[in-house]
Amino acid sequence: MHKLIPNLQKLRELGAIETYPENPDLEYVVSLAEDLEITIDQLIYEEVVADDLPERISHIKMLVMDCDGVLTDGGMYFTKNGDEIKRFNAKDGLGIKTLMKAGFQTGIISAGISTGLVEKRAEMLGVPHVYVGQDPKIEVLEGWLKKLGLSIEEIAYIGDDLTDLPVLEKAGLAACPSDAALAVREQCDIVLETPGGAGCIRELVDLYILS
Template identity: 40%
Template sequence: MPAKELAAKIKLLILDVDGVLTDGGLYYDKDGNVTKRFNVQDGLGIKFAQQAGLDLAVITGLNHGAVEKRVAELGITEYYPGQKKKLPFYEKLLKEKGLKDEEVAYVGDDWIDAPVMVRVGLPMAVKNAQPEIFGISKWISSREGGNGAVREAISFILDAQGKLNDIWKEWAG
């Protein structure tokens, strides 16, 4: 089935963080603290998704204060940090929300994402994902992680659901 048809069924979008919501880089300040870089286009895309009624969750392998703050700023309540094994949290989300695999999309970039990606209805990869992730993805962004790839994925889903134009009209005036 074409990715656009799969996207039309999506009710929940799950995002990885490092390499997807961020560029995957580790930035150190003068005191040796690690910081993260997020893209405002991705953040606005997340707001569009929420406005359109698309549910969002974040499952990430690391636990970092900057990520927690950004997720809170964006109003994403389903946040699972420090999860090297993501599948149990995916299954928890399915059960809690009463969803089927085909109603979920996942944006990933690396091997840690694969166990969930092979289950979801629409596995999505960022442009700079590992080659093995491309092999299991049904959609690949033209942008790299941390540089608007999440916005692009959200726009793809909302367009497939016939919701993107209404959001465009509202925001663009």
Template identity: 45%
Template sequence: MNKQLAFSDIKAFIFDVDGVLTDGTMLCFANGEQVRAFNIKDGFAIRHAIKKGYVIAIISGRKEEGVYKRLQSLDVQHIYLGVDNKDEVFQAFLQEQNLRPEQVAYMGDDVPDIAVMQQCGLAACPADAATDVLDICHYVSESLGGKGAVRDLIEMIMKTHSKW
């Protein structure tokens, strides 16, 4: 893949949460609380991209306050949690941000992400994504979900734009 060409139009990143920003592990406590771990390097890259003018969005099927607060702490403005139809949210996001699909890099890890990944300019996934996702991706990070895959994608694209 010619990375310079593939990454040249990217103006926005969209990420799934479970399996992308986290490793997919969920700790469940007796009181019903559910906890996930986020990678600090991924968080740095997200904030850095926002500061450099990229639009960051999160689209996830699950909805939990802890995840929302973590994303807010990273200055993410476009947070869509509890989403049943990621494609509908993707289309609305494109309209709201006046973007074309080819200007978006989307990182997902499982079947619910495929419809959006097939439309965006750059479909990416962590190394441990589901086989169906690995088969359609333009870019597979060497990093695992929740272990720097988000940082890898953001850094690579920003470096091609000389913005890192």
């Protein structure tokens, strides 16, 4: 998958470049690759990550997830009777279970009004920490950390929208699905290839946290 624009965003965030053209041409790409001492293929097709990412991943002890747009595709679905339904991905479920079997803590923080669906999904997976409500996500997480004796640097967080930014800015590892909001993608250490609700949690677990 083409990763040029996300890589340019990440390079700007890391301070490697000050800015980049809206529509980079071949001359720009070739010149930048030479300046960075990487190949053109690496710049276009491989994800740019911070040099200290492997070390930070090694300290992760808990994965905390947003729900809508991460565990689901973010769509709103209703039955004929007006009851809300959500579509979850089985691959994500197995990834979460695998992570917990490896000794990691897990949690879900969802902004919204509880209909019981998020809590039910968490119960099915065995996720012990769940919050659905209007409190700021960072405050909810900080409460969990105090109870668990963990630091924010030991948290991997995956979110997709603006309400997730306060957590993403502080987490030891910040990740998002491929279709996350632009401001979120620019903040994250890892922009996954998979969109929300399509296995992005499984990708994060398999290719990064447990790799």
